[in-house]
Amino acid sequence: MWERVRDWLAERRQKLDLFDETLVARQDNPLYLMGPMLYYFWLITVVTGVILMLWYEPTTTGAYSSIERIQNDIGRLAVTFLGHPVTLGGLVRGLHKYGADALITVIFLRIYRMYFLGEYKKPGELSWILAITGLILGMISGITGYLLIWNQRAFWAAKVVLTVPVYFDQIPVLGPMKFGSMIAFLFLGGPAVGQATITRFYAIHFGVSLVLLILVEVMFQRTRRKRINMSLFPLTLFLIMLIVISIILPAESGRRADPTRTPLPILSDWYFLALYQYVKYTPPLWAGLGPGLLIGFGMLVPFLDRSKGRGPLQRPFFTVVGALAVIYFLAFTALILFNIAVIERDPLIIMNITLVVLVLGLLWELRYRRRLRKAALSGIRPPVRVSAHG
Amino acid sequence: MERRKFLKLLTTVPALAATAALVSPLLRFLKPNVERFKITAPTALDAAHGEPIPVATLKEVSNPWDYKYFVFTQKYPQYTPEGFKAANVPGVVIRLPTKITLYDPTTGQGPLGWARDIGKTPKVSESDIIVFSRICPHLGCIYNFVPNYKEVTAGYGGYAPPPPRQHALMACPCHLSIYDPADPQLPGRVLSGPAPRPPRTFLYELQGENIIATDVEPGGIA
Known part of the structure; x- marks a missing residue:
């Protein structure tokens, strides 16, 4: 048993591919630029983050003002853009913020690419699981990062996210051990959002990126692979894009956190919006369990999907599930952005749509398999399993 | 072996x-x-301690649906070198149109029945004044007292109250939970949205003209 697990892992580790660095031959295809872009944006975010640390003050009283100063005063250049001064501090903060946004976008897109192209199948299971882990860590880094601004959005997001685990205390058997409250208290540094929360979030925000960067560096050293598999052109282009957007659309600071007032409406960072809308619809225990199940499904997909083919049409059911996830992500985000949801009415509609679509997906899958079997009977061989990238 | x-x-x-x-x-x-x-x-040692404060005078909430916001301060343990932190618990005092039972001394039941858990007895058992903590029992945002229910329908996820509940309501900006402060059986009853329970309440006593909030129902993240 133990030996088998080890062999399984060893085989996957040999084919491990974190940033598409083994797919050099596919560089002409933008879909395969996402891996190196991921690493590139990550580096930009870490470097600018370290620079920001020189000026950032992690206290409840000083955080917001220090961000404002970084944005408006530090390293002021002799240029103005549309009336507001251009500062090096603002530029670095812009690169950090938009670099992180780009990073999350690229992680999302890359996961969808891996999903729809069946790259999670053997021997890609480990790469896939690590991609999902990367997304989770990216989101954790995101939420711990935007609390550091100590503005309204950040404060309420942190409080909401860490009140969710408290409801795990309701789970039968495991619940009464109160491990849910424990999680909340450990992250918040007590039963209230305060100085301890900033300190802990600061440590997590910084630690997640840095420790992982070191691990990835170890991997690159051992495998002698190239770090950024991109030509100079996209490299420069993306950097210029980030710089331009940081100047045109300086990163916002919002309003200073006020623990006695929650503004209406209040939003979260864009990649949490769909989840936010979902939380409005469901009882709070499910607000925590739902995303947990989604992550669990993501991690287990390589083992659930036993179909042979890699193309999206060769495994209809999983393609339908993936498409549904994309559509819900976009639809929920739209619902919350335009504030058009009706809390009473929507959940039933959504449940019904989901059910119908899943059943249709299942029927499609059955029909596809029946056709395969018929073809096999009449002497045509079913497609053999092909490796992901030839 | x-x-x-x-x-x-x-x-x-x-x-x-x-x-x-x-x-x-x-x-x-x-x-x-x-x-x-x-x-x-782990929660026993994380209990918060607050000082009683006057939150409103009877004159300020003399008519039905008069309300007043206040901020109650509690000390929470915090895992920093200082050890403790004062955190704010925003609250609202509401004058209801009718008297409701807050606490039944014989059975110990009622909206203020939680007082037994912290070893206290409510001083007021029946009243038309009720004091809520404004920390949403769902995920901890600060909800609002909305004097006009039409604003609730317009701004908080389209909930339209049935005729008997067309009065001032309480609504949370974050996940759009709606509460009825004047429900006779269960003040703060959840009318819509994901909240699992009514808002937490304050114990209060009357000292002359003053309404004094003494304790807030424990639980949640402040």
Whole structure:
């Protein structure tokens, strides 16, 4: 048993591919630029983050003002853009913020690419699981990062996210051990959002990126692979894009956190919006369990999907599930952005749509398999399993 | 058993024991008020302590649906070198149109029945004044007292109250939970949205003209 697990892992580790660095031959295809872009944006975010640390003050009283100063005063250049001064501090903060946004976008897109192209199948299971882990860590880094601004959005997001685990205390058997409250208290540094929360979030925000960067560096050293598999052109282009957007659309600071007032409406960072809308619809225990199940499904997909083919049409059911996830992500985000949801009415509609679509997906899958079997009977061989990238 | 397996086992046991022995100290490093050798039920020492404060005068809430916001300060343990932190619990005093039972001294039931858990007895058992904590019992945002229910329908997720509830309501900006402060059986009843329970309440007493909030129902993240 133990030996088998080890062999399984060893085989996957040999084919491990974190940033598409083994797919050099596919560089002409933008879909395969996402891996190196991921690493590139990550580096930009870490470097600018370290620079920001020189000026950032992690206290409840000083955080917001220090961000404002970084944005408006530090390293002021002799240029103005549309009336507001251009500062090096603002530029670095812009690169950090938009670099992180780009990073999350690229992680999302890359996961969808891996999903729809069946790259999670053997021997890609480990790469896939690590991609999902990367997304989770990216989101954790995101939420711990935007609390550091100590503005309204950040404060309420942190409080909401860490009140969710408290409801795990309701789970039968495991619940009464109160491990849910424990999680909340450990992250918040007590039963209230305060100085301890900033300190802990600061440590997590910084630690997640840095420790992982070191691990990835170890991997690159051992495998002698190239770090950024991109030509100079996209490299420069993306950097210029980030710089331009940081100047045109300086990163916002919002309003200073006020623990006695929650503004209406209040939003979260864009990649949490769909989840936010979902939380409005469901009882709070499910607000925590739902995303947990989604992550669990993501991690287990390589083992659930036993179909042979890699193309999206060769495994209809999983393609339908993936498409549904994309559509819900976009639809929920739209619902919350335009504030058009009706809390009473929507959940039933959504449940019904989901059910119908899943059943249709299942029927499609059955029909596809029946056709395969018929073809096999009449002497045509079913497609053999092909490796992901030839 | 083979000799090799036996020796392996012999080295594994102390290694595992050492790891297990580290769990409790490690937990205490992260959460200094955990008791020794205890890794479950950590909340007892995290209880908050507040000072009674006057929150409104009777004159300020003399008519039905008059309300007044206030801020109650509680001290929470916080895992910093200072150890404690004063956190705010925003609250609202509401004058209801009718009297409701807040606490039944014979059975100990009622909206203020939680007082027994912290070893107190409510001073007021029946009243048309009720004091809510404005921390949403769902995920901890601060909800609003909305005097006009039409604003609730327009701004808080399209909930339209039935005729008997067309009065002032309480609504949370974050996830759009709606509460009815004047429900006679269960003040603060959840009318819509994901909240699992009514908002938490304050114990209060009347001293002359003043309404004094003394304790807030424990629970949640402040």
